[in-house]
Amino acid sequence: MYTTLHVVPLTLFIAPKRFFVKQIIRTMSTHYDAIIIGSGQGGTPLSMAFAQAKYKTALIESSHVGGCCINEGCTPTKTLIASGRVAYLTRRGPQYGVFANAGADATTNDVQVNMEIVRKRKRDIVDSFRSGSERRLREAGVELIMGTASFKDERTLQVRGLDGPEKSLTADRIFVCSGERPAIPKIDGFDAASFPPDAILDSSSIQELGVVPSHLVVIGGGYIGLEFGQLFRRLGAAVTIIQRGNQLLPREDAEVAEIMHKVLEEDGIRILLKAAPTAIHPHTSSQDPATKVSVSVSVSGQNGQSELQASHVxxxxxxxxxxxxxxxxxxxxxxxxxxxxxxxxxxxxxNSRVWALGDVKGGPAFTHISYDDFRLLRTNLLEEGNNTTADRLVPYVVYTDPQLGHVGLHEHEAREKFPDRKIQVASMPMSYVARALETDESRGLMKAVVDAESKQILGFTCLGIEGGEIMSLVEMAMIGGVKWTALSNAIWAHPSLAESLNNIWSFLK
Known part of the structure; x- marks a missing residue:
C-alpha cells in the first residue's frame, strides 16, 4: 500500500493535539495503480485484469457488486420473462392437445401466478450471480471499496464509505463505469411521494412486485417497455403502452415495428401511439377497493384527451x-x-488519466458493449494493443416473445450511409419457416440488408422464435466477411430454424 502524507503547516503543531491528529487523518490518501468506479460488466473484469497483472487495484461500488446487468437488468428480467413464457405456454396447452388436468375443458385457459415465488426465483438467481462476482474479485486480489466517489482533481477521488469515514484516493489511471439509471419524465404536478407504495414503478422497482398488477400502464414503447408490458400481460395484468412516437421501437425499420405492434395487440396489450401523459395523480374516487385502481393517467393523443385508471404505472x-x-x-x-x-x-x-466505459459514455447501452469496452482497454493498456471502437459490429436482442434480434445496419441506416450503393433487401415471414410452423411459433419476419455488388451482408433482423440465435449465425458470417450466397448455398440441418438462411435470399429486391 502506497500512502501519501501531505505537508502539514507548521502552525498546526501549536494547535491542540486533537485538532492536529484530525488534520493528519484528513490529509492521508491511499495511492493505487488503477481505480475503477462501478462494478458493472465492464468495470468488474477490468479491475480483475489489472489486479492479475500485478497492479494495485481498487474497485469502488456504491450499491451492489455486478452493476445493472446482474442486479436490475439482464439477469433478473430474463428470469422473470421465463416465468411469463411458462404462463403463456400453459394457457396455450390446449392448442397442442395438452391439458393441465385430465378431462379439462379445452376452452379453459386460466392459470394461477404466485408472484412471491416468481420473485424469489429471480432473487435467488441474482444472489448467486452477485456472490460469484464478489468471489472472483477477491480471488483476483481486487480491493473492493463500498462507497460513492467524486473527483477532487485530475487524479484524486474522494470516497464516502457506506460503513466508514471518507477516504481520499489517488491513482495513475482511473476508469469510470458508473452506468445509467431509469429516467423519470417531467410531468407537471407529478409527485411520486403522493402515491400508494409501489404504484409508481421504474425498471428496477417493478421487479420487486409481490402481486400482479390489475392494470399496468407503461410509459414508453422502447425495448424495456415492451419486455415488461408483455411479461405482465402474460402473468395476468391488463396492460396499456403509451408511446410518444408514431411507432413502437423507434430505431427499427417501420415494417418490423408494425409486426411487433401486431404481435403485442394479439397478446391483448392496448397500444396508444402519438400519445403522451399530461398528468399522473392518485385516484381519489370512492370506487370499490376491489377494483385496485390507485392511479389516474391523463393522456393526450391522436383522438384528444383521455383518462386511464390503473393500479400501477x-x-x-x-x-x-x-x-x-x-x-x-x-x-x-x-x-x-x-x-x-x-x-x-x-x-x-x-483527462488523459481517465477512461470511461459502458453506458456512462452514451452510445449503445448494452451489456455486451460494456464488456467489449473492457476488452478494448485490456488490449490497449495491458497488452500494448491499439484497438478502437470505430466500426464495431453491434448486435442486440429484445426479449419479447418472439424475440427481436438485430445486427449491423437497418435498411434506413444503410440507405442513408451508402447513398451511392445499390442496396438490396429481403423480407420473409416466419410463417415460411418449417420449424416455426411445427412449433406453432410462426409470428414475425426475417429481414436482410445487403450490398448488391459485393454481396456482403450489411444488416440482419429476425423477429421470430429464437430470433437472437438466428441473428447470431448471420453475425458470424458478417464478422468473417462471408457473402450471403454462402449462407444460401450452405447445407443446414433439417428441420431447424437455421435452414431459413437457405431461403430468405430468394426474396431479395
Whole structure:
C-alpha cells in the first residue's frame, strides 16, 4: 500500500493535539495503480485484469457488486420473462392437445401466478450471480471499496464509505463505469411521494412486485417497455403502452415495428401511439377497493384527451447517466448536455488519466458493449494493443416473445450511409419457416440488408422464435466477411430454424 502524507503547516503543531491528529487523518490518501468506479460488466473484469497483472487495484461500488446487468437488468428480467413464457405456454396447452388436468375443458385457459415465488426465483438467481462476482474479485486480489466517489482533481477521488469515514484516493489511471439509471419524465404536478407504495414503478422497482398488477400502464414503447408490458400481460395484468412516437421501437425499420405492434395487440396489450401523459395523480374516487385502481393517467393523443385508471404505472421512457455526483469538472472531464462522459475511440476522456466505459459514455447501452469496452482497454493498456471502437459490429436482442434480434445496419441506416450503393433487401415471414410452423411459433419476419455488388451482408433482423440465435449465425458470417450466397448455398440441418438462411435470399429486391 502506497500512502501519501501531505505537508502539514507548521502552525498546526501549536494547535491542540486533537485538532492536529484530525488534520493528519484528513490529509492521508491511499495511492493505487488503477481505480475503477462501478462494478458493472465492464468495470468488474477490468479491475480483475489489472489486479492479475500485478497492479494495485481498487474497485469502488456504491450499491451492489455486478452493476445493472446482474442486479436490475439482464439477469433478473430474463428470469422473470421465463416465468411469463411458462404462463403463456400453459394457457396455450390446449392448442397442442395438452391439458393441465385430465378431462379439462379445452376452452379453459386460466392459470394461477404466485408472484412471491416468481420473485424469489429471480432473487435467488441474482444472489448467486452477485456472490460469484464478489468471489472472483477477491480471488483476483481486487480491493473492493463500498462507497460513492467524486473527483477532487485530475487524479484524486474522494470516497464516502457506506460503513466508514471518507477516504481520499489517488491513482495513475482511473476508469469510470458508473452506468445509467431509469429516467423519470417531467410531468407537471407529478409527485411520486403522493402515491400508494409501489404504484409508481421504474425498471428496477417493478421487479420487486409481490402481486400482479390489475392494470399496468407503461410509459414508453422502447425495448424495456415492451419486455415488461408483455411479461405482465402474460402473468395476468391488463396492460396499456403509451408511446410518444408514431411507432413502437423507434430505431427499427417501420415494417418490423408494425409486426411487433401486431404481435403485442394479439397478446391483448392496448397500444396508444402519438400519445403522451399530461398528468399522473392518485385516484381519489370512492370506487370499490376491489377494483385496485390507485392511479389516474391523463393522456393526450391522436383522438384528444383521455383518462386511464390503473393500479400501477411503469416509467420506461429512457435512462440517464450516473454522473451528476462525480464532480467531473474538477478533473477536467467533459460531458454532454445529457451528462454522458465524452470519450475518443479508445475510451479516453478529456483527462488523459481517465477512461470511461459502458453506458456512462452514451452510445449503445448494452451489456455486451460494456464488456467489449473492457476488452478494448485490456488490449490497449495491458497488452500494448491499439484497438478502437470505430466500426464495431453491434448486435442486440429484445426479449419479447418472439424475440427481436438485430445486427449491423437497418435498411434506413444503410440507405442513408451508402447513398451511392445499390442496396438490396429481403423480407420473409416466419410463417415460411418449417420449424416455426411445427412449433406453432410462426409470428414475425426475417429481414436482410445487403450490398448488391459485393454481396456482403450489411444488416440482419429476425423477429421470430429464437430470433437472437438466428441473428447470431448471420453475425458470424458478417464478422468473417462471408457473402450471403454462402449462407444460401450452405447445407443446414433439417428441420431447424437455421435452414431459413437457405431461403430468405430468394426474396431479395
Amino acid at each position: 411503469l416509467f420506461a421512457a429512457g435512462r440517464m447517466p450516473n454522473t451528476e455526483n462525480l464532480n467531473l469538472g474538477a478533473a477536467g472531464i467533459e460531458s454532454t448536455a445529457r451528462g454522458h462522459i465524452v470519450t475518443d475511440t479508445q475510451l479516453r476522456t478529456t
